[in-house]
Amino acid sequence: QVQLQESGPGLVKASQTLSLTCAVSGGSVNSGTYYWSWIRQLPGKGLEWIGYIYNSGRIYYNPSLKSRVTVSADTSENLFSLKMTSVTAADTSVYFCARFSPDLYFFDYWGQGTLVTVSS
């Protein structure tokens, strides 16, 4: 059974960098079969796909966030990470990590999410 667990600071100051990690168990971030993804739940606005990493090297981003976001993977620790620079209050969200199947175009395993609040 694949499990994902997000971790990171719950409070980030405006203009600084948000950093989160997602620990994966029951699967490998280096598998070459799945994409490892970040998604956020904007308050009152639904889900927003942020980006995903494949085979520890190919990375795809939401065009609207691409200039501020970096997704990376640590195969030795079997985790992947999200960095978002120059955050504002609009980045306050619950951040989820998830596994994406590129053959069937769905997210099949999700973490429970972690709330990140951006303070002024």
Next chain:
Amino acid sequence: QSALTQPHSVSGSPGQSVTISCTGTNRDVGDYNYVSWYQHHPDKAPKLIIFDVSRRPSGVPDRFSGSKSGNTASLTISGLQAEDQAHYYCCSYAGAYTMVFGGGTKLTVL
């Protein structure tokens, strides 16, 4: 890349059916049969309930069904049960290795 449009809320009584729409464009929902739906209970991980417009993962009851016409996909839940009360999100492939979600619909079981 704009979010897919869903109704903010829907409701129904136990045993009834409800349908949630998900409207995109001819660059996402209308162009690909890669629409998926997720059920999200508060403080839990979202759960995949429909993929490829109308296919159900193993273990998802057949009360949940999906369809698509043009740029609009739909999720129908029949025989509503109390545990179906949750938020529901649609998602579509949008080309160039990108994905787009809907704004979410809150389902209330009366």
